[in-house]
Amino acid sequence: MSTQESVRQQAGTVEASEALRLDQEKTEQLVEALNTDLAATYVLYHQLKKHHWNVEGAEFRDLHLFLGDAAGDAEEAADELAERAQALGGVPLAGGKNLEENAPVSPEGDDVYDIRTSLRNDMEMYGDIIETVRDHVDLAEGLGDHATAEMLREQLVELEAHAHHLEHYLEDDTLVTDASTQ
Template sequence: MSQQRQVLQQAGTVEANAVRFDAEKAEQVVEALNLDLAASVVRYHQLRKHNWNVAGPESRELAGFLGEAAAESERHADALARRVAEIGGVPLSGPAAFERHSPIPFEGEDVYDVRSSLANDLEAYGDSIESVSSHIELAESLGDHATGHLLRGHLADLERRASAIDGLLARTSLTDW
């Protein structure tokens, strides 16, 4: 294996880009998108953990819901990372960077009852909704309408999932779990 490595672009930098988005404006958008990327990855891992550990009479249905939500968070992360690269930035990578930059706090490794897990998921979605909403405004105020469009789609997904979790928490059957 070769020991020679050439850095093509340093993390935390923004370069000229093929979409011709101004590099100074792109720096602000890249910073915002990397926050949302980190949140998507942290949310993905939290949902996955809950999916793996769900138990109780409706565990099959809940595991399916949580698995779909995790897959959606992973798709969001991929789309956000691609957009960061398209506008000349470097997407965050690595667990420490994701945890450090995420507006969603890392839940930890402990396993919680279903109701507590879903409440934590709802809180994570709420944090993401607030972050993405403000980043839509930022991107569009800087003239990055493609990023605004991408984030609007993510916002709709986040709100739909938050609403579904809120509905699950309203069910009395979860008190038995």
Template sequence: MSTQRTVRQPADAIEENGLRIDTDRAEQIVDALNTELANAYVLYHQLKKHHWVVEGAEFLPIHEFTEEAYEHAEEGADVIAERAGALGGVPVSGPTALERRATIEFEGEDVYDVRTMLENDLERYGDVIESMRGSIELTENLGDYATSEILREILVVFEEDAHHFEHYLEDDTLVLEEATH
């Protein structure tokens, strides 16, 4: 096992990149990407928690849907991280750094009723979507159309998932409630 501890690139440094985006613009873009990466992981962990703890008559479809949703969040995060690296940056990765960089908040460790969990998820999606739209605008203004397109593709998936959460929250259901007398 090697005992060398050579830092090849400090976490906050931007190196030249083969994409011909100058380091000043790349620095701004990587900063935005790291925020989106952190936000995606906050969303991922919240969805993963709900996947683990969901109960009730609609357990199975919600359990399966939250699994699909957290996989989408993780896939988006991976694409974002790889783009940050391609731009000469270092993707944020440690739990403390992710928490510090995120602009959205995790709901916490408590377990809530299913409706509250889904409402919290929809709220997090809204926060992520708004942030991502801002990052898309920034990347376009800086002339990085490829990063803009990458974020747009992720945004489409996140918006679709958010829309599905809206469907789960509608008041129409086949599940009968017990009459209380």
């Protein structure tokens, strides 16, 4: 690590962007909302990756691929959120501990759970994030930041699609038979 240090902007600060023409008070609220979504998205990402690594059973392949894709989408969304926060003059949250402390969601424990429990935990987290993002779409619209609102709407569509797929995976209907009931 370099011993030379030159801080260009302190974490937790927002410098108004002249180019975007949003006043300081508005950008501070927007950056706070985006950082909340960023933190939640990274918590979701890590939980999805955990389940991607540990999934077992007859549906292994499909779930492994779905969870990998969902985690990839979360990582892309986090990047968009961080870049938008920076464009608005803020400093995106960074660091695992900082992200987890600022997230409105909590990850499940470190243990490996059965896949139904894991997927239910994922679906619950998606639902919590969906509610927060909906609130942030309204906030951005109300503050006149239509670009942020549009970005969040696009992410909301993806979040809802993944939650809907989880709901389908958790349905009772299956082609897999239980040998003990035959």
